[in-house]
Amino acid sequence: xxxxxxxxxxxxxxxxxxxxxxxxxxxxxxxxxxxxxxxxxxxxxxxxxxxxxxxxxxxxxxxxxxxxxxxxxxxxxxxxxxxxxxxxxxxxxxxxxxxxxxxxxxxxxxxxxxxxxxxxxxxxxxxxxxxxxxxxxxxxxxxxxxxxxxxxxxxxxxxxxxxxxxxxxxxxxxxxxxxxxxxxxxxxxxxxxxxxxxxxxxxxxxxxxxxxxxxxxxxxxxxxxxxxxxxxxxxxxxxxxxxxxxxxxxxxxxxxxxxxxxxxxxxxxxxxxxxxxxxxxxxxxxxxxxxxxxxxxxxxxxxxxxxxxxxxxxxxxxxxxxxxxxxxxxxxxxxxxxxxxxxxxxxxxxxxxxxxxxxxxxxxxxxxxxxxxxxxxxxxxxxxxxxxxxxxxx
Numbered sequence: 001x002x003x004x005x006x007x008x009x010x011x012x013x014x015x016x017x018x019x020x021x022x023x024x025x026x027x028x029x030x031x032x033x034x035x036x037x038x039x040x041x042x043x044x045x046x047x048x049x050x051x052x053x054x055x056x057x058x059x060x061x062x063x064x065x066x067x068x069x070x071x072x073x074x075x076x077x078x079x080x081x082x083x084x085x086x087x088x089x090x091x092x093x094x095x096x097x098x099x100x101x102x103x104x105x106x107x108x109x110x111x112x113x114x115x116x117x118x119x120x121x122x123x124x125x126x127x128x129x130x131x132x133x134x135x136x137x138x139x140x141x142x143x144x145x146x147x148x149x150x151x152x153x154x155x156x157x158x159x160x161x162x163x164x165x166x167x168x169x170x171x172x173x174x175x176x177x178x179x180x181x182x183x184x185x186x187x188x189x190x191x192x193x194x195x196x197x198x199x200x201x202x203x204x205x206x207x208x209x210x211x212x213x214x215x216x217x218x219x220x221x222x223x224x225x226x227x228x229x230x231x232x233x234x235x236x237x238x239x240x241x242x243x244x245x246x247x248x249x250x251x252x253x254x255x256x257x258x259x260x261x262x263x264x265x266x267x268x269x270x271x272x273x274x275x276x277x278x279x280x281x282x283x284x285x286x287x288x289x290x291x292x293x294x295x296x297x298x299x300x301x302x303x304x305x306x307x308x309x310x311x312x313x314x315x316x317x318x319x320x321x322x323x324x325x326x327x328x329x330x331x332x333x334x335x336x337x338x339x340x341x342x343x344x345x346x347x348x349x350x351x352x353x354x355x356x357x358x359x360x361x362x363x364x365x366x367x368x369x370x371x372x373x374x375x376x377x378x379x380x381x382x383x384x385x386x387x388x389x390x391x392x393x394x
Contacts (some may be wrong), residue, residue, distance in 0.1 A: 007074045007113050013053055015111060022049045024106035024358065032104055033059035035067045046107065055079065064096030077111045079316075099364025101351045106358055118229065121155030123190045127227055128159050128170060135168035136387060139222040145213075147220070148178035149189075154185035163223070180216045184208035193227045258288045266386040269376055271304040271348070272341060282342045303341035306393055309369035310347050311336040312360050333357045335390060350374075353391040360392075 013034075025046050034042040043059055045052045059065050068076075072091045085091040094101050118126065128149070140163050147161040158174035174181075184192070185235030188207050191197040202208035210217050258274065262285050265272040274286035274297040281292065282303060290297050312335050318328040333352035342348075352360065353375070363369030372390040380386040 007078060007111075009036050009070050009073060011113075012074065012077050012111055013042050013055070016044070016051070016053050016108060018050050019106060019109040019111065021109060021358075024108075025049050025051065027361075028103055028107070030063040030100055030103075031061055032101060033062035033065035034073075035059065035065055036068070036073050037069050039070050042105070051107070062096065064094050064098065064101035066092065066094050066101060078113060079110060086329070095365075099362070099367065102362055102364070109281040120153075120186050120190050123193075124151060124155055124157065124186050126230065127193050128157075128172075129225065130227065131159075131161060131170050132168050134225040134227065135163075136223055136225060137166050139219070140166055140168070145179040145216065146175055147216075148174050148181040150174055150181060150183045151186050151189050152184065153186040156189070156211050168223075179214060180210065180212035182208070182210060182217075191277075194229070221334070256288065258286050262286050263382040263386075264385075265302075266384075267380045267382050269305070269380070270302050271374070272300050273303045273339075273342065273346075275299045275301050281344060284342060284346060284348050286341060301341065304337075304339035304348070304374070306371055306373045307337040307339035307342070307348065308363050308371050309335050309360055310338050310363050312357075312362055314350070314357060329354070331357060331389070333359065333360070335372065335391065338363070338369075350387060351389040353389050356392055 011221050026049065028046045029048075031043060031045045034044070036042075040055055041057055041059055042053060042055050043062065066073075066251050067087070068091060072081055072086050076083045076086055076092065080114075083092070087094075118189045144164045145162075147163070149159045149161070151157055151159075157172065160171050160173055160175045160178060160272065162169045162171070162175075182189075184202060184207060188197065188202055192199060192202060199208070203210065271284065272286060273282040273284035275282055276290035276293055276295065276297050277299060278293045278295055279290065280300060281290065283290065284303055286297065286300065288296060312333055314331050315328075316331050318330050318332070321328050332354055333356075334349060335352045336347040336349050338346070339348050352372070359370070371393040373385045373393040374390050377386050377388050
């Protein structure tokens with residue numbers, strides 16, 4: 001088991017069959033190995049739109065073998081560890097064809113850790129077992145009270161919470177004449193604590209009863225923090241303040257004649273690059289000087305508009321736009337396209353159509369990726385947004 005995330009490595013492999021996406025296996029005919037240190041080795045074989053996973057020490061014939069420790073492997077699969085960061089830091093490595101292994105990302109739905117289901121009795125014990133830890137000291141200033149809990153049924157019991165001098169002590173008994181007594185069945189108590197039923201509903205229907213100081217009953221939510229079931233621990237949320245306002249700066253920033261020509265070309269649905277007269281490489285968007293030869297580039301060439309995807313970055317967390325404060329819906333894809341007419345590593349970056357994330361195949365070395373085409377804005381004004389996004393050329 002991964003000590004850090006509470007998920008077994010075996011859980012990842014045992015659920016592969018039910019998480020398998022046949023549509024993502026189109027054109028894939030290969031085997032992939034997994035070497036998880038201290039846990040074992042697994043071999044995944046994909047052929048004719050089906051898959052087979054087996055635990056074996058023989059990883060021969062695999063196009064690629066991934067090597068990682070249990071925490072890293074589990075963390076990547078449940079989305080708690082960034083795969084790229086794990087790869088660059090050396091915690092995860094691939095022996096073999098890295099590009100081939102990249103195809104496994106579209107073979108499976110993301111693994112979701114199973115939710116641990118407790119019995120009513122287990123919930124009751126955990127709720128009172130965590131009562132002292134959930135006590136809110138700041139809300140109990142000056143209080144000297146006892147709160148009794150009479151939880152009926154075979155899975156219930158009796159407890160008393162004594163609050164005095166800013167401290168809370170819970171005992172498994174019902175003391176005589178408490179300041180307040182909560183009376184209900186175990187099932188109703190669990191549903192109340194989990195937020196599945198309203199307290200007023202329980203009282204009006206006679207499923208719950210309160211004896212003693214009713215004013216105190218209304219303050220219980222302040223005295224104790226909300227109960228969180230095991231496995232559902234809430235992470236502390238950071239407050240995000242957004243001010244939607246257009247920033248007005250009393251300055252002008254000129255793009256220069258090279259970028260100006262490129263932006264004007266977008267008005268005519270043209271993607272312009274400039275060609276280096278020495279090395280022949282295309283720069284798109286164009287720059288005044290070749291990044292390799294350090295000479296001025298004056299020759300403009302129209303490239304694209306179609307191209308093949310060399311790399312896809314999927315964003316799951318979007319930052320607010322610094323100009324408008326708006327946040328893009330996630331997930332979305334940023335693709336790096338080798339436009340027709342370009343070669344080498346001179347790729348063009350832009351957005352992908354949101355509903356096509358799972359259908360993109362990246363190109364590696366001499367292998368071409370999915371062919372895409374631009375979708376143009378109806379009214380083009382010479383801005384980057386004149387190309388709304390790229391979509392699969394079908």
